[in-house]
Amino acid sequence: MSFMAWDENYSIDNELLDGHHKELFQIFRKLNEKCMADDTAETYSVILDELEAYSDYHFTAEENCMNEAEYTYAQSHMLLHKFYMTRILEIKLKMYRKEYKLCHELILFLGNWLQKHVIGEDKQMSCTLCKTV
Numbered sequence: 001m002s003f004m005a006w007d008e009n010y011s012i013d014n015e016l017l018d019g020h021h022k023e024l025f026q027i028f029r030k031l032n033e034k035c036m037a038d039d040t041a042e043t044y045s046v047i048l049d050e051l052e053a054y055s056d057y058h059f060t061a062e063e064n065c066m067n068e069a070e071y072t073y074a075q076s077h078m079l080l081h082k083f084y085m086t087r088i089l090e091i092k093l094k095m096y097r098k099e100y101k102l103c104h105e106l107i108l109f110l111g112n113w114l115q116k117h118v119i120g121e122d123k124q125m126s127c128t129l130c131k132t133v
C-alpha cells in the first residue's frame, strides 16, 4: 500500500476527527512526494509549516474532546501528541541544516507513527468516549 493511503481501517467512528486525520494523511503524502521530487529547503518549508499548524489544530480538538469527557488516559495521550510535535521540530531542524536525507527519513517515520497512533490510541479513545456519552 502506498504511503499514508487512507482506508476505512483508519476510521475511529468520529466524523470530525476522521476528517482531520484524512487531511493530515494528505499533507504527509504531499510532503513525501515533494521530498522525492526535489530535496531542497524551499520544497519542505511551506508544507512542514502546514503540517505543524494543522497537527496543532487537530491535537487541540482531540484534547478538548478528551478533557470534556474526563477521559482516563488523556494525560498519557497528550504526551504522545507532544512527542509527535517535537519530531516535527526535529524535522525542521534537519531541514535548516540541509540534512535532507534525514529529514525525509523522519517524515516517513512520523507518518508511520501517526498511522499506528490513529489505529491504536485514537481508536481506543474514541470507543471509550462513545460508551460514556
Ligand SMILES: [Fe+2]
Residues within 6 Å of the ligand: 062, 077, 081, 117, 121, 122
Ligand atoms: Fe491522538
